[in-house]
Amino acid sequence: MSALIQHLRQHLPDHQIIVDDLRRLAYGTDASFYRLIPQVITLIESENDVRTVLTAGRLHATPVTFRAAGTSLSGQAISSGILALIGEGFTGCEISADAGKVKVGPGIVGGEVNRRLAPLGKKIGPDPASIGAAKIGGIAANNASGMCCGTAQNSYRTLAGLRVVLADGSVLDTEDPLSVNAFSQSHAVLLGELERLGSDTRNNPKLAERIRHKFKIKNTTGYSLNALVDYEDPIDILSHLMIGSEGTLGFISSITYLTVVEDPCKASALVFFPDIRTACEAVIRLKPQPVAAVELLDRPALHSVENKPGLPAVMRELGEDAAALLIEVRAATVDALQEKISAVHTAIAGVATVEPMVFSTDPATCEMYWKVRKGTFPSVGAMRRTGTTVLIEDVAFPIESLADATLDLQGLLRQHGYHEAIIFGHALEGNLHFVFTQDFGDPAEVDRYARFMDDVCQLVVGKYDGSLKAEHGTGRNMAPFVELEWGKDAAELMRRIKNLFDPENLLNPGVIINDDPQAHLANLKPMPAAEDIVDRCIECGFCEPLCPSHRLTLSPRQRIVSVRELARREAQGLPAGSIGEDYAYMGLDTCAGCGLCSTACPVGIDTGDLTRRLRGRKMGETARTVNAWTGEHFGALASASRLGLKVGHAVSGVLGDNFLARISGGAWKKDMPHAGKAPVARQTQGDPVVYFPTCGGRIFGPADSGEKQLGDVIIELLERAGYRAILPAGFDNLCCGQMLASKGMAEEADAMANRLEAALMQASENGKYPVIMDASACSARMYKHLAGKLKLYDFHEFAHDALLPRLLITRQPGPVALHVNCSVKRTGAEAKLRTLLKACVEEVIEPAGVTCCGFGGDRGFAVPELNQHALRHIHTELPANCACGVSTNRTCEIGLTAETGLSYRSVAYLLEACSRKEGSMTC
Known part of the structure; x- marks a missing residue:
């Protein structure tokens, strides 16, 4: 055991220190195309934990990187030293009485903050596309913006105060006068230097104007130097330098935002133009108008989504030079919304469009439009060749140059052979994203990428004086090019700031400030082929907030990362080692297989499918034989299960639930259900409906032995509403097969489903009558299995529609x-x-x-x-x-x-x- 880990174990609980190979790999992976494996991962739950980690890093000369959700794209959330994961101790959320401010911890997801603010008609200003997964720590540390945020409502502009832990362990709370006073005394030198830097910068007209010019458009390249010209108070300078510092200057332990209004009335229009130049002409006209968002999509971006169901047919008929704008307006009232719509029509009158612009206020239509925009990035990721990485770069140009810059960028992508690339972006801010696929396993391909990035830098900076990183943060990706974009004086100013806050280069070294001109080509993440189910994964992490096992063992992203590493080792003839051993529990046993990950995944991956496949491969012949037998003799299994419940209740009646739970490893539950019973059909009058009581309700009865069985309750409800329940013949011996499917026995599970299908078809007279099932998991499985052969309802759906x-x-x-x-x-x-x-x-x-x-x-x-x-x-x-x-x-x-x-x-x-x-x- 290293001295570093020994030190940490003296000050942190064991469960907050992670040293196993599997989780160091899986937890250490972020959404970027870089990989570093940390020496140790710590879970930090308090400022004391932060100070402990910083002290350990300083004493053992080991760098520290703080990680929120790891949705960042530029390599700023990985480490070869100590990776400090922000825990649930930092998920506080305090809304002021008037909802004008919200104080939040770095561990809470941005979308959750907005959910709490929504009833009050407010939200936070930053609105990155990843807000459903990104946490406040990353949103603030990267100065993330988004589609509607622009430069006016990002973290820098809506900052009301923050609390920060510096590299030396000291804490400053800018909203607490006592803390400010104490810090002003203890860190007089630091504050004096910041005050001097600010004064010198403001008194340098050329440098000051350079900084102001750079922040007229979106810019997250380098530090927030605008703090030096926007503020004179060194406390204000310090707090605003923290925004966008990517964990290289300190740890933000809480931040207070000024909230912004979330207008209730919205309208969107998807407008098609004959070419990019015409679309950009419309953007320039819309810039001064009261629009909330204007998103640009080039023709390849439209191609990538045009065949999705429900999208306008005209998308498939556009010329190859065409482009589109997705325009959204928002207002507090319907009348105000109409005024804004009229203003937009007036602004672009005379600009050629493929068809007349039409705004919709229908939420479903607007959602469809935004799916066009949001679906472009994942569509490229889904179509990429296995083994390649999907990259999304993020630049900004002065809006008056947007048309020429977009055409130049398209030409550059073609020149370097990135023919699948697409361009889209936040047009009002001149902010373009371009997405392409890249093979980092081939040195020649890496060289191609290097040449391309050099040319991109010359185009963005040399020709248009734009931003190399508009909103994704500098990270490792653009660190070698900071001086190219900013110039020597500004770059030197950034180095002075870094040295002032972190003289030992302890905090996230190599990020933002990096003197290695090849740093963006080092530590590239391998993306080997692993399993066809998950090879499309782009490791964005959007799945993680929905996963029940996230932070217990592994998330869907982390399972895929692990499987890819195991596939890489197998392909190279290397042993799986402890990663393979630990994956059995962390990857397979503790995956709920719920499929919620697929609802958040940009490319629709259900990692539960991967788990079920791997469980099936791992299953021994004896277990497979036993499971197959139970599938064929399900009635016997149901009877045995009921008997087990009866015995369990008899034992618990004597020894208690706690004892039984302990000796069963937690399988016996408090208020465990009594044994269930199969319902009995009754001869009644009414409209026929087939009811299949699923095995869960038949085996597990109510917790109170005096209550009615679920099947009896449903039959009574059906009769009360004038329906006659038909029970399929032999239903107590039938099951949909979910129990075997979850174990990876797909063929055997399908055989069970086939037997149930035959019984349902017979009972419903080949689909003449509707069929009801009383367990949603079983209904969902049979929806897919039956594929529309008969009208199947989950009970609550039938109750809603018919009861x-x-x-x-x-x-x-x-x-x-x-x-x-x-x-x-x-x-x-x-x-x-x-x-x-x-x-x-x-x-x-x-x-x-x-x-x-x-x-x-x-x-x-x-x-x-x-x-x-x-x-x-x-x-x-x-x-x-x-x-x-x-x-x-x-x-x-x-x-x-x-x-x-x-x-x-x-x-x-x-x-x-x-x-x-x-x-x-x-x-």
């Missing part, structure tokens, strides 16, 4: 907790579930801190820590007077009940209680 109109509902006051499970989210059926619940209950609580419950079929029994980790935030979001909880999947309800102590049941129970004639409404 609500026929039932007399007496609403309960609530509050009732709702868990929208991952299957409902993946199938897009959550709106109907929420509507159904609101029809029954006046107050519904839907904990935002919970995505997937982590039960994952049988995962909650096999690895209960996954269920516990996934639900760790639910306790603080459930009010003490919450009556009960509802969901649509029996195993999810078991896990939710065990972790919260609140009774979670199928939404069918609530609907039945609210529709009783006698009005007795027990939850």
